[in-house]
Amino acid sequence: MATQVALLAELQRVDQNIKSNSEAVEARRSALQQLDTQISAQRQQVATAEAEWAALEKRQRELDAQLTDAESKTKDRRMRIARIRNDKELGLVRREIDALKEVMNAAETELLTLMEQGDQRRTAVEAARQALAALETARAAEAAELDATMARVASVIEEDRSRRDTLLATVDVDLHRRYELIFSRRGGVAVVGVRSGTCQGCHMHVPPQLFNQIKRNEQIFLCPSCQRILFWEPQDDESKA
Numbered sequence: 001m002a003t004q005v006a007l008l009a010e011l012q013r014v015d016q017n018i019k020s021n022s023e024a025v026e027a028r029r030s031a032l033q034q035l036d037t038q039i040s041a042q043r044q045q046v047a048t049a050e051a052e053w054a055a056l057e058k059r060q061r062e063l064d065a066q067l068t069d070a071e072s073k074t075k076d077r078r079m080r081i082a083r084i085r086n087d088k089e090l091g092l093v094r095r096e097i098d099a100l101k102e103v104m105n106a107a108e109t110e111l112l113t114l115m116e117q118g119d120q121r122r123t124a125v126e127a128a129r130q131a132l133a134a135l136e137t138a139r140a141a142e143a144a145e146l147d148a149t150m151a152r153v154a155s156v157i158e159e160d161r162s163r164r165d166t167l168l169a170t171v172d173v174d175l176h177r178r179y180e181l182i183f184s185r186r187g188g189v190a191v192v193g194v195r196s197g198t199c200q201g202c203h204m205h206v207p208p209q210l211f212n213q214i215k216r217n218e219q220i221f222l223c224p225s226c227q228r229i230l231f232w233e234p235q236d237d238e239s240k241a
């Protein structure tokens, strides 16, 4: 029958497997979450860039309409001038034509600026859309990785959990509690082998008398330096001896 220490060592193998497999799944999940966060931020950027571009195009259409309107009014006033015989009225219409020219000049100047900005805006929208597409591709790949990881480890985790339950039925309750405490505080290593008189957890030398007691694997002994549970793990030459 297996000793308590041997059972604990086996339990630890199972627990370490569960831990590393669960962590692998968790790492994939958190990578996916990070991508989701980046994607929603990028969507916001695309929307902002698109809105800025749309506002610019709207202003361009307004200015185009102003120009068309001013041009047709100018044409109309010039035709009227030919028929005017009155100096006062003539002066009035000429001033009107000058005012229309100013409107057209201002509209043309602004349109030129907007055309330059329009190229920048369009580039910004395209860049934002490309960045979003890249993130979405990365997300799809990450989601596939998560699925693959799940497919690979889900049944293994399930088997390990049931193996763990079986082992726990045979391990002393107090000893298990101690083991859990050390396992969580010592980075997932609670039970360590002693090889050539050295603790494999902290690589400190175990006193010879303690080493001899450990070799029997009957009682529970803790490493004097790292406080982990020790068991004897014979090397080839030691086991032959």
Ligand SMILES: [Zn+2]
Residues within 6 Å of the ligand: 199, 200, 201, 202, 203, 204, 223, 224, 225, 226, 227, 228
């Ligand atoms: Zn130690």
